[in-house]
Each structure stands twice: as structure tokens, then as C-alpha cells.
Amino acid sequence: MANTSSTAVLAERAPASSPKKKRGLSARTRSKIGDFMFVVPALVLLAVFTYYPICKLFQISLTDWNLLNDTWKFVGLKNWIWLFTGTGAKYLWNSLKITFLYSLGELTVTIVGGMLFALLFNRMSRSFSLMRAIVFMPKYVAMSSAAVVFLWILNTDSGVLNYLIKSVGLQPVDWLNQKSTALISILMLTGWRVIGYGMMIYLSAMIGISKDYYEASSLDGANGRQQFFRITLPLLSPTTLFLLVTTFLSSMKVFQSVDILTSGGPSRSTEVFVYLIYRYAMVDFRMDRAATSAVMFFLILLTITIATMKYSNNKVTYDS
Amino acid sequence: MKKEKTIDHNPRKPHNAWYYMQWVVAILVTLIMLFPIYWMIATSLKSAQEVQLVIPTLFPHSFHPENYSYVLKRANFFKYYWNTIVMTAGILFLQVTTGILAAYGFARGDFKGRNVMFYLVLGALMIPLQVTFIPIYIMCSNWGLCDTFLGLILPEAVSAYYIFMLRNTFLSIDPSYTDAGRIDGLGRLGCITHVLVPMSKATIFTVTLVTFTNGWNAYFWPKIIAKNEVRRVLTVGLAQLKNTFAGQSVSNYHQIMAGAVLAILPVVILFLIFQKYMMTGYSKAAMK
């Protein structure tokens, strides 16, 4: 859920300075060192497992390192040239396109689907609370379990989905083995897991909307639909933006569902960005290419984050 | 679609068509959402012959719990459980400890470069493991951490998200509480354990829950660092099980599903028990 945080970050303004205590100079220095010690473990771990690796990544991208070989040498910008011309570029764009398509799909399900579900399940009775729990549960079902079930449901010959399709007289679909439906199949799995999450986020935001608005507009003669579009939706815009940003950033990192359902196939039509890096590194053992692609991925994430930060700072306030 | 519906539990109010429609649609949607989990369980109890039937049976004709014992024999799920539990516990412990300490340091501490360092923590949010896994993998291999708990845990030992969330909560607590604590003779650690942590229980619970779920469901890093049976975790073990059986025939799905059920059992049970908290957990985290 590190992604949740990025927006939470947006909400944050310059930190308030804590009250300073007047003390003797040496005692004060000692106190400062004491305070500093509290952040040391986290900083050291971040340095070793986040900042050092990202520097190292730049370095590897300038080598010809193949995991099979014991030696490597610097080759300058060779990998970067490869990444932007020829086959490197071809697969880079292919992956970018697929990743964004996937993101778009996940965003639609989370936001539109989540909103619709929130409206459908918004009653406060016991049975509705139970149904909400069921709809939300997939979020807690491990992706690998969910993925193998979908593998089974989507199975071409014996899958239950194709059985239903056949029983209404349509042609069965080769869900996971053709380009046109492979990504959609992955999105079905994703959708199943995230739609309840979108619903919960919207529901808890809806509860926060003051009833006065609705009462006032009822008096003005507004009907349900008008109330939804004129009151609910605008007041939910911070929530929508929150979902938009966090879901977008997390969907960029999709890997597991692709790995289990399609392994990036058929013909690389579901090879999302992380899978591309994974394939270069752990299948082809081309660490040089994998590192170059990973740096590229980092730059893309950085751009998106900075862009959304700027945009949301201008547009929406997060004060609750 | 009126908003008042959310607080509508007044039985005297007349029910219109939408009221019944909502019921019907909601139940239908719930059943569809429930289906994959039901199908997993139902298939896991079927026989090989039944799995292959051209017309799938909604309910197993005969129960075959031996699918479970077969899978347990085939794949060492107890070991996977153990590995997953230790890994998740390790990640939880380290993230909570480093998180609370650092959050205190950033919220209450007074030292040079505090804000800059805090921005460094925030910056880490933009660098997921999916970017940095190659150098980390090499580092871990060089330190001999492949197929070890340390290798599984260390790269996830600190969470910038955790630090950020807690720091905000600590900041929202009036300094007079900690000051009072200091006057009463509490050290910094005493302030944390006796004042700050009890006062931010809700946030800590929420964030820890997210950490727990992420740890339990982790796949990407465990797949890379623990390729060997000894430290394989549930998620990877299940994918592996699928690969083992996939080489044989379609009719193995009853066994794969048994594995899938085994893999999700603990978390689903937890969910059923702590359903309320687990559902609001995410939305609370979102609202912060």
C-alpha cells in the first residue's frame, strides 16, 4: 500500500516545527543527537535498500553485464541507445502501451465501478452490511489464489465462463490465449479484487457528507439524480482524486496477475512494464538491459508523481 | 439513489420499486462477487472425473477431501505457512519499530537537517521494489541472503508510508501531553510507549493491518529471492503448485484449487473475525 501514501503525502504541508526547549549547549547538542538516533534505523535501511540500489541501477545500465558471465565492463550509453532504437524501443513502447491500458482499465473499475457499487450497497441494514463484506473480501484473497481460480474459470475448454457463453448459444472464447482478450481477462481478475475497495472508499466518504445539503436541496425540489450529480459527485471529488492517483501508481506496478495468468503472452500482448524488467533480468539474465529499463521505469514514476503532486496541489484540498 | 438511503432504517417508510430493485440487484451482484471463492471451494472437493464434465456441476456430487491431503503431500504447505508467518511477522515487527521511532524523531525531534531527511523518506515512496530489485537481489546474494528469512524481510524492513502516517498522527497530538510525560520523568522512549502510542492506537492498527496484508500477499520479491523450497512462501508455493500440475492434465484443477483454498484460509478467517476493522482499515487510511 505504499501507493496510498503518495497521496497522503500530497495532503501534507510543511511540517510544523516542534517546540524547542531551552537547555545548556552541550546538553542541547546531546539532546539533538539523541533525537537524531530515532530516525537513524529507518534512514540507514532506506539508504541501503532504496537509495543505494537506485544509484547502482544507473551504474549497471552503463555496463554489459550478463548474469551468466562473471565479468562485465562499462559500455557507455550502449544500452540506452538500444532502449530507444531497435528492438529495445519496440518492447519498451509495447510495454508502456499495455501498462497504461491496464491502468486505464483498473482505474475505470475502481472509480466508476466502485462508485456504482457504493450507490448500490449504501443501505445501512444488517444484510447489506454482510453483502458489503462479501464484495470487499476479494481484496484480502491472495492474488495467487485468485489468479489460479480465474485461470480455471477462464479455461477455454472446461472453464465455467465458456460454459455459460456456450449455453446462450455463443462461440466460446479463448480468453487467455489470444491477444484481443488476454488483457481483458487479467482486468477481470483485477476488477474482482479492487471493486469492493473502491466501494468502501466511496461509502466512507459519502457518510462524511453532511445531510444538510440533501435536506436543503430536497426543499428546493431536487430529485435523486440531480442531488447525485450536483451534491454527491462534486463533494466526492477529493476521494475520486485520491483513488485516481493511488490506483494509477499502484496499477503501474502490476506483476503477479500477469505472471500467473499469461506470463506476458500471447506474443507479449500482456507484457506490462514490471514484467518486461523481470524478463530481461530473471529470464534472459540481461542485467544491463533490465537495469536500463528499470531506470526508465523509475523516471516515468517520478514524472507521474511530480505531475500529480503539482496538479493536486492546485486543484483539491485534502482537509477533512 | 437518494443519499438519505444510507440512514434509512425506518420500516414505516413506504417502499417503492427502487427499494426492491436495489435488493434484487445487490443480491445478484453479491452472488457474482462470491462466485470465484465458492467455485474455488466447490472445485477443490470434486473428483477428477467431475472436474472434467462438459457441463460443470454447481455443487459437488461427492466430496473428496483427499484432494487436500494429496496437495499437502505434494507441496509442503505447512512449511509455506511457517515461512509466510515468519516473513510477515518479521516485516511487521521491523516496520512498526522503525516506523514508530522515526515518526517520533521527525515529529518531536529537533536536529539539523530534519526536514531534508524527512523529504528523503517521502522520496522513497516513489522508488518501489519493482524498480530496485536488481541491485538489491545482487546485494542479498553477495551477503548470502538468498533463501533466508533475512533476505525475505530486510528489503521490506522500513516503510516510508508507515513513517509518514505515524508522524502526522504524532504531530496532531498536542505537545503538552509529551511535555507532561517528560516532567513526570519519562524518557523519550517512555513518552513513545506511554503517551504517543496509546494515543494513536487507531492509526497504528490501521497502518499495521495494511502492512500485514501486503506482507502476507507479497509475491514479487519472495519469488525472486527465495527460489528454493526451504523458504518458499504461500503465494509463490501456490503458483509453483499450479506449474507442477499444469504439466499433466486439465483435470488437476481440483487439486490446484485445494492448494488455493489452503493458501487463503488464514487471511479469510481473520477477515471474517475482524471484518469490521479490516474493512474500515483501508478507508481510514485513505481518509487520513
Next chain:
Amino acid sequence: MKKSFLRNYKSVACVAMAASLLLTACSGSTGAPASPASSAASVASSAAGGDYAVTEPIKIVWWHALESQYDELVASVVDDFNKSQDMITVEAQYIGKYKDVNEALVAANAAGSGLPGVVVANTDYVASYGESGLFENLDPYIKGTGYDANDFAEGLLRSAQYDGKQVSLPFLHSTQVIYYNKDMAKERGLTIPDKITDFGAFLESATQKAADGSTSVYGTVFPGWDQWYFETLYLNEGVNIINEDNTCDLNGDAALKVTQQLQDWCNEGVAYWASGEDASAVMRQNFYDGKCFSVLHTSSLYNNYVDNCSFEVGMAWYPAGSTGDKNSEVGGCVLGIPSKNDQATKNAAWVFLQYLCGKEVNMKWAEGTGYLPTRKSVLETQEGKDFLTQKPEFQCIFDNLNLVNPRIQSGAWSELATTWKNYMDQIMLEKSDVTKSSNDMVVEIDEILADHS
């Protein structure tokens, strides 16, 4: 804020880097991608001379890729070995498919730790392991212990070599065959043709279509998930795949003809291209269910097919190409010893490896599965005849045994194969233009080949 973030990012990152380097240095490793120090071990081994004796009790690990149906066989073979002597204890570990074993092995080798004592490798990895020195050269061991390697069938022995060095030994081997439904063949008077030129007509007659034109029984199924199954069809038409000058000729006239032919068959619905995660299982299931007349597959699964089919299973050799060649390629796996192990482990591994590749163990597999006997002393003697009376369907393999060739040995093979497979999927499943796709593919493969030269 952005500015200060970036500025400070830099300085702290440098500190972090220094700190990490320190850490790495302390742990006694170089922090560079791989430690060159460990390669010294392989030098030591060749200098060690003739002494490969195991002097102290030792535990070694064997990584294999034998699926669940071989569980009991693996357990009993390892058990027998552990009981037969008291120095070496072997633990067998199932790692996954050949691909998974490859990933784990290369990773462990780069790390220089966690390496198995003995490991299986699919026949097409021999070149890359030999080239990179991942596998120990076994020649000194063979010489030093007076091991008789000449009893292995020649083609198999060669397929375990790289550059004239014996970097591995033949373990479980198979070759490509066509399984067919014998009951259906008798009933409808079908035979698998000897020549590929007759294959089209055969598919026509073997295929059954429903009233609406959809196929109810496919003539055959081509496994698209592994290029090994169809590369033979190309080789028998005189395609080199990798030319002398290190280029690819998969867009040459001969290759295009094969690809076009395959695409036509798939388009006409007389053949099916099996691809994707579940493909192997789906293909087998369709064959068991009588939804296809024949499938191209590996001989190693013979027992599996026989056990699962309610009809009689026939086995035939691939039809000869239009050049008259009816070669096939060796499949299955060899056994090797990772060179970065210490000498004691390697010595123990060598003992276990001899045992696994030995005649007795080999015959256990040959009888219990569809793997081939690897020994001349079996193949060319009464034992071979006994084997055939047990499994008469293997006659077609025994007849053609000298036509089973080693794999194409190139360090670039694995990358090439992935690319090829992906393009074949596109051509067969998406019906893309054969010439254009092949040209695109060859551009990519040439780049891979140039990169590895």
C-alpha cells in the same frame, strides 16, 4: 520543495552508497556483480590431479525438474543411493520446470552460494552453461576415475558436450514423436504419413468437422509453447536456423514455406496450435478425450499417455522433410556439476552423478516412463529387445535412433527460442502475414546473435 528534494537526494544518496559499499566490503564480497574469486575453485579442481575420492561424510543437494508423477521413482532412486554407501547423503529438491531450474541455477551461480551439488539441465542449456563455465568440465573426472563414458549412445553423449568438452552427462532423454489414437486409426483407416508432403492430405482425412464448419476432431496438434517441437520440421527442410556467419535464416524461402504451411493448416482448422500457460495440459486432455487424432509431443510422456487414454495409443516418427531428412532432436535433460562448488562437494557430486547416469537407474526410468535407454549396452543387446517387447511402440524410435541429433549449441539459443516462439504465436494465433512477421523476427534474432558473438 522539489528543488531541495533533488539536491539533498544526491548528497544523501552518496552517503548511502558509501555506507553500503562499506557493508559489502565488510561481508567479504566485492559488491561487484559477481565475485571472480570463486572461479578459482575451478582452477583448483583441474590442478588437483587424479584424486576425486570422497574422504569425509558430506551432504549434497540434487536439483531436478521431475514432476509429481515421478515422485516415488525419485525418492526410491535417491534412497537406494544413500543406503548404498555411508559417505554421501543426497537430498533431492524439485525446483520446477526446466525454465525454473535454469533461473534458479544462474541466480545461485551469480551469487556464488546456494548452488546444488548436482543439477539437471534441459539439453538446450548445455551450450550456455559450457560457454560461461557454469558447469564443471567433467573430462578430468572421467579420466581420473576411469569412468567409461563410451557406453552412452553417441548422439546423446555429444549433446552433453560443449566445444568438445564433456560438461555434463546424458541423464533422461527423449525425442519428438507423434502420438496417435490407434483405435480411431483402425476404425477410419488412417496412418501417419512418412513424408511431410503427404501430411496435408492426411490432416484433411483425419479431421472431422461439425455441420457448422467448426472442427470437432483435429488432425493434429502442434505444441507452440516450446519451439523444440517444431524446430525439427524446419531442420528437415534444410533450414539452418543459425547460419555459419551467425545470422538467422528463418526468413529464407525454405523456412517461409514451412511457416506458411503450418499457418494454412491452422487456418483450415485441420491442425491446432497449442499455446499459452495451460497449453500442454489442454493438448493432452483433448487427446485423451478424442478431440484430436494425433499430437506432436515428447516420447518421455509415453506412459502418461497410455495410462490416461481409454484407447490404444500409437507412436510414430515425425514425417520426413521434402529433402528426405527424417532427423529428430534429442530432448530431456543432462546432469552437470556447478563449477563454483568446493572440491569436496564436486567429488561427492561426481559419485552421485555416475550413479544417476548409470545403466540400472536409467533402466528404471526407461521402464517406468517414456525416457529412452541411454546405454549402448542396452540399446544394442538382448536387453534392448526385451525393452521393446515390453514397449513395442518404441520400435519407431529404436529404428531411427541414429537420427536423433544433438541440439543446436549456441549461447544465444534461449533468447532466440523465446523470440521465435512469440512470433510463431503471432503468426498462428493472430494470423499475421508470414513473410512480414518472419522478416521482423529475423531482424530481432540477428541482433541477439550479434550480441552474443
